[in-house]
Amino acid sequence: MGTLTSNQRESLAALFGDRVTFDRTERALYGHDIASLPSLARPLVGRTVPDAVVQPETEAELVELVRWAGANGVALTPRGRATSGYGGVLPVRKGIVVDFYRMQCVQAIDAEARTATAQAGVVWEKLDAALEPHGLTLRLYPASYPGSTAGGWLAQGGAGIGSFEAGWFRDNVVSARVVMGDGSVREFQGTELDLVSDAEGITGLISELTVRVMPREELAVVAIGCPTSHTLQRLVEFIVDERLPVWSLSFINPSMAALRNTVPLREHYGEPAEERVLLPEAYVATLACRARHRADVEGRLAAILKPCEAEVLSERIARHEWESRSKLMGFKRLGPSLVPAEAVVPLGALGDMLAETARKVAQPIVHEGIVVRAGRDGRPEAVILGFIPSDERRLSFNFIYALSLTMLRVAERHGGRAYATGLYFAARGASVLGAERVARLRAFKKRADPHGILNPRKVLGNGLLGGLLRMACAAEPLVRPFAGHVVTHIGERPTRPIRGVPADIAWYAYSCAQCGYCLDGCDQFYGRGWESHSPRGKWFWLRQYMERRAHWNRTMAETLLACTTCELCEARCPLALPIESSWMRLRRELVDGRSEASLPAFELMAAALRGANNVWAGRRADRAAWFPPDLLDTHGPGHPAANAYLAGCTASFIERDVCIASVRLLDAAGVDFTTLGEAEDCCGMPMLVAGKWERFAQIVRDNIRAVREAGATTVVTSCPSCDMMWRLIYPAWAKRLGIPYDIRARHYSELVAERIRDGSLIFPERDGKPVHLTWHDSCHLGRVAGVFDAPRQVIQAMPGVELHEMERRRADSRCCGNVITLVKDPAVAAEVAGLVLDEAQATGADKLLSLCPCCQLQFRIAAARNGASIEVVDLAHFAAEALGFDLPDPLPEVERQWACFEPLIALMQPAGMADLMAALWPEILATLSDSDQRMMQRIARLPGAAALLRRLLRRRLPTLAPRVAPVLCGRVAERVPMPESVAEQLPELMPRVLDALVGPLADDLARRLAPSLAAHLRAQ
Ligand SMILES: Cc1cc2nc3c(=O)[nH]c(=O)nc-3n(C[C@H](O)[C@H](O)[C@H](O)COP(=O)(O)OP(=O)(O)OC[C@H]3O[C@@H](n4cnc5c(N)ncnc54)[C@H](O)[C@@H]3O)c2cc1C
């Protein structure tokens, strides 16, 4: 089994279209799981970059894929979300990684039978959310609930939250549909599930499963501190023996409690965003039971507390521990790596095993465990997860890694076993699964996988690696003393930049737990579905880059630039990593620091900004054309006021109803404010995200000066991005630039809501039927600035209006996709914004209200593309109309401008640019000397001319392209319908954009252009 041939690639592409990737950068992100292997062990596993990654959507596609792989002798490695750490998802024979990302459909929920059926790629959190409206919930789930799949858990096997009552996951599965190695589909039930569970996909690809679920009930949580591992054991034995009605029981050891007390807290723009809850340095057991059983559980527990010297901890600790149940790797920020060890032990050995491990492992080892009341053979068991914080970049990591075997050996001595097999413990299959089951699996695999293509080298033995692991186990007592002497420093301590990656970001890249919780919240990711677009993928790529296994390329530069800055990832990251701000800083490193081109649309905006200080290439003289003449005396430029209303570029030039309505509302509310008129400039947000920080710094200076000169102390905005700039970004930049900053930022909705509350603004009664509205929280005003209530108060103050909230709202609200998606990948923008439109329509509302001009632009364009029926209306527009004002319909201008910018941006992409230039060879060649032209003609007649011309073009394009800018302008004008202002400025914009883009894109352009140049020269 080797690299795919070009025919094989073509046939895969024919089967899966854009759901298969052969891109080297992308594939490299699908060759690992959460574990970091020590450097000395990596050669044993070998290179694990697959030849392709495919994302099937249906069982039928899985069948086709398996048949194709069988016929072509290509290995298939299934992948849920790669949150396991046993190497099961590693494509050790390369071939194809089968990513279940697009198989997430919840197919049926049977409330009576209490079962749920879903495709295997469904993430637990999503399945649980689907159960909620039926009054149901999961019987059990892994702690990786926000980021792992149902199929992955069945294939991997395991126990988790709820296992105290529900047991091992396999026992909660009713049936599983599986695509076998010969392409047949079979449903497994009862004891036959043993052939699929814990089998890591070696016997088939699970396409769908039906699991048992339970009624959703309110839970109560109790946390208990015990002084020793033996008292912890005694407490748990009491709970088991007395059959206390507990649903879930987990625990941590004192070292884990101590580390959790020091882990950095989530921050928001330099301020703590969460409170620290201090844990006692003890064994802390967390019990969850149904609320109706609380009194019973607490009452009966009283009898055991004293003999165990245990104490019930505060409600706050209990709640905190429960809420942190999915964050068990939160302390990884202190490592930045972790050496993991995992084992299952009989409950009766828990105390001894933990005490002996602590004695033998002379490193700070932290433990987290869960208890299964009826484990193997119906006896109680504890699953113990151990971690030793360490740094994988150091040689000592290799020695400390050996200590993971210490814990396993101790567990085995006490009647325990490894948790799973996967790749690393395949040689321990008999102990993990039982000898009889291994024999059954082996025999079945022979029949079920006749071509030997399903997840090779996993579970049933893996030759050399297994043998070496056995040897390592035997040698563990010899290595242990060395490892014990390694000095482990715990705590965040970034030291120096690595290959231009700032020191702290380098640290975060290694601390990222690769848990994937960030994936489903990230609109950049779910709009495209490929790892490189997720925070997890980017952190992993940075590691590779810092280890010189990857280099900056356009794919990764663009993926960094395409982050929409929505900040949802940060709310989901259990390590509280500053993700968005890290990407922001790397954008600067790339664009200002390494002269990489920004996104073409940003280059266009940057060029436009240099002219008339707005990003839409409007005329400066038109900037304030929207301003209502009757308000000039009271709020026009020159009127002295403490508040300055800034409209922002998009409202000033495109959606003018937003700023007209905002000033009408502010005026009606009695707010004294002024405006800057033509002197208002762009807030600079597009330059910040474009990585053009030098330009941004100048904008910050100019804007602060302009507001000061107007005599204002408060900036009032309608655009959330402007608000974010003035509220959070400018203060930090002013400090950095040494400019005094005493300007406050308010959103108009906050001022209007205040006047509604104090009675100075009252909306008139409305006749007719109530209007049904839903509300979209913008990322920058909501999640970032924390303004959620004011807009709702404005809506609720209007008579005859009914507000229907969307499923995802406030801090959890979906991002619209931001203009960044629109200007980068319009088709993706339509999908991402389409999800919000779908949610809005699901509320039954007639109108979707929003206050962000950019969100509205996005929604309007997406609604037109997707045929969504809900009307998109600006909040200020709606409220000003309720006050009796007439406002322009923004849609015609949105359509006119987008009809210009969409094709213009497409022409600035490498494909578009190459297409334009390929039609201009006579003009381009005319700019060359006669001798250069003759030389090119000679080259064109040589064998391999395209490759030679490609090299030549790569060097010459950066100087050639700007020379033909005037001709290019003409050709662009022929193809793109432009507003007058854009057409006027194009001759100035075009050379600047070409100057910025052609150099960094020269390689790509040369590749695309060389064949057409060769053909042109030959034809001459
Ligand atoms: C923070 C955190 C907490 C965790 N908590 C728990 C816990 O409480 N209990 C626990 O048991 N584990 C836990 N894990 C480990 C891991 O999350 C689980 O094993 C999880 O079930 C793996 O799911 P996945 O979708 O990521 O599968 P993957 O890791 O992608 O795959 C696991 C194995 O299953 C195979 N596979 C995946 N999908 C399929 C399919 N459709 N058909 C056939 N084979 C397939 C893969 O090839 C691989 O061998 C935790 C991990 C993390 C990071």
Ligand code: SF4
């Ligand atoms: S800020 Fe938004 S788009 Fe950017 S990485 Fe985070 S979730 Fe994804």
Ligand code: SF4
């Ligand atoms: S960024 Fe955070 S949420 Fe995403 S994979 Fe890393 S640790 Fe997990």
